[in-house]
Structure formats: structure tokens, C-alpha cells
Amino acid sequence: MLTSLLACVAGFVLDFFLGDPVWLYHPVRLIGKELVFGEKILRRICGEKGGNRSLAAAGALLWLVTAALALLIPLQILALAQQIHPAVRFLLETFWCYQILAARSLVTESRKVYDRLKENDLPGARRAVSMIVGRDTENLTAEGVTRAAVETVAENTSDGVTAPLFFLILGGAPLGFLYKAVNTMDSMLGYKNEKYLYFGRVPAKMDDLFNYIPARITAVLMTGAAFLTGLDGKNAWRIYLRDRRKHASPNAAQTEAVCAGALRVRLAGDAVYFGKVYRKEYIGDDIRPVEPEDIKRTGRLMYVTALLTLLLFGAAKLAVWFLVCR
Numbered sequence: 001m002l003t004s005l006l007a008c009v010a011g012f013v014l015d016f017f018l019g020d021p022v023w024l025y026h027p028v029r030l031i032g033k034e035l036v037f038g039e040k041i042l043r044r045i046c047g048e049k050g051g052n053r054s055l056a057a058a059g060a061l062l063w064l065v066t067a068a069l070a071l072l073i074p075l076q077i078l079a080l081a082q083q084i085h086p087a088v089r090f091l092l093e094t095f096w097c098y099q100i101l102a103a104r105s106l107v108t109e110s111r112k113v114y115d116r117l118k119e120n121d122l123p124g125a126r127r128a129v130s131m132i133v134g135r136d137t138e139n140l141t142a143e144g145v146t147r148a149a150v151e152t153v154a155e156n157t158s159d160g161v162t163a164p165l166f167f168l169i170l171g172g173a174p175l176g177f178l179y180k181a182v183n184t185m186d187s188m189l190g191y192k193n194e195k196y197l198y199f200g201r202v203p204a205k206m207d208d209l210f211n212y213i214p215a216r217i218t219a220v221l222m223t224g225a226a227f228l229t230g231l232d233g234k235n236a237w238r239i240y241l242r243d244r245r246k247h248a249s250p251n252a253a254q255t256e257a258v259c260a261g262a263l264r265v266r267l268a269g270d271a272v273y274f275g276k277v278y279r280k281e282y283i284g285d286d287i288r289p290v291e292p293e294d295i296k297r298t299g300r301l302m303y304v305t306a307l308l309t310l311l312l313f314g315a316a317k318l319a320v321w322f323l324v325c326r
Helices: 002-018 027-046 052-084 086-100 103-118 122-130 142-189 201-228 233-243 252-263 293-325
Strands: 271-273 276-278
Touching: 002 086, 002 103, 002 142, 002 293, 027 052, 027 086, 027 142, 052 086, 052 142, 052 201, 086 142, 103 122, 103 142, 103 293, 122 142, 142 201, 142 252, 142 293, 201 233, 201 252, 201 293, 233 252, 252 293
Parallel strands: none
Antiparallel strands: 271 276
16 A cells, blocks of 8 residues: 555656656557457447447447456556565556656647747647647647647646546556546547447546546646646636536536636637537636746646645545554
């Protein structure tokens, strides 16, 4: 219990200073390959004329198998590492925690957008932001690019940083990999188009479920982080209470609303995906125009929120460990 917490802290520190180890094959890519293989097999079984219920059942089965593998394989490997030596297990779990967290890479990629904007290189900024958002970026203005970068950092504060951190503290690397698998399944299968409307229904709903509590905890902690980073914490809480439901996802607007309020800008609104305009409500008030510096401010807000998450839940786990082991 305590070893996993220490591994989580060490992984957090490694991510902060070193960022994602892109030179090494990431385990999440294995999850992605398993999903592609599993989908092909299950769609073949369902057949071309597979009904909506059979497609939904196939997607649910793929979710269950993938989630089980993501949890049980790391558990077994850590058990084997423990038999070799506790230090081997600790080092392995530390490295896995380091891989699972994505705070540094999120800041790094958003800073690329910031740098291109400061150089007045709008085409370069569009290319940079296209690497971290799903919307079409070729026609975005400089303000649109900036807003897109701010939004993705704000939203992924939960998905990419605090939610995995929450699960890592709760259950170590195995639970962290389970969360990443759930998140990956939603990213690959959870589309509301003709192909995935039924097949991806369970993966999408389970991602909403797994993120429901972390997103709301993150929103509260991000409000506290707004005060600590010199942003408008009072307005962050006001906008959160007002706009946290202004998104098709029950979780996505939680941190985005806090960020918009903290920066005193307006985010969201209509966006283009694959050439089609999707109507979306605005989040926040247009008190001032969004500016490139807001990308850096959002990165700082994300880091302080992550640190508060680590301190709060780390302290809670230490308290439980102390009570259980006395």
C-alpha cells in the first residue's frame, strides 16, 4: 500500500522533470492494438447485418476483456517482480506511474502552440494545435487557436493528469492502467457516428462513469489552484456553478468552466469536426479576449491542481495506512 504510494509520487516527479518517455514503447499502444484486433473479430462474428443489440453487446464484451487485461496483467507482473525483490517491484511500478501520467507532455505540446503564436506563425500554430485537439484547425484564427489550446489543457487536466493520479493513488499502477484502458476505449470507440453509435456505447458510458467523481473533485481543486496561482478564484467558482453542465459530456465542462472563470474569458462555442459544424454553448463570460499568455496560465493552473490532488489523496492514503497498520 505504502510502496505503491511512494511509486506514484516518484512517477509524478519523473513526469514533472522529464516528461513522457517517447523513446520507449508505451503500454497504452498495446491496449490500442488489442482494441483494433478485438473489434475486427467481434464485427466479423456479428456480421454485416448485425443488429444494434448485438453490436452493443460486442462492444460491451470488448470493453470487459480489455479492462480485465489492463488490470490483471500489471498485477501479475508486479507480483513476479515482488518475488525477485521488492526494489524491483518498486522501480517497475514507479516507471509505470511515470508513463501513465501526462502532465509534462500536455504542457509541452501546448507550449508549442504558444511559441508559434508569439512568432506570429499562424499556420504553424494551427499545425501545433491540431496535434492536441480533435476539431478541424485549418481555418482557425489566432484567437481560435489559442482558445482551442486553453480548452484542451483545461479538459485534459482531469482526463490526462488528475484522474489517472486519483486511480494510481487508490490502487497503484494496475488501477492506473485500468483507467488508461477505459480512457483509450472511449477515444477509439466512443464516437456517436453510424459506425460506433452502438458498438461504442458501453465504452463511452463507462468512461463517463470512471471520470464522474474525478472530474468534480478536480474542478474543486482547480478552483483552489486558481487562488494559489493569482487567477480569479471567486469567478472560477461562479462560472463553475453556472456552466459546468454546458457540454454533451457530463464531465468535460467541469474543469473547462473553472478555467474559463479563472482566466475571465469565454471558451467553447461552435466547432468544426470533419468539415461539419457542431453547435456548442459558450462557457464563461467574455470579460476580456483570450490571449496566448492564457496557454501558459492554464498550464500553471493544471500543475498546481495536480499537486493539490497528489497532496490531498496522498495524505488520505497515508492516514488510512497509519490507521490500518497501527
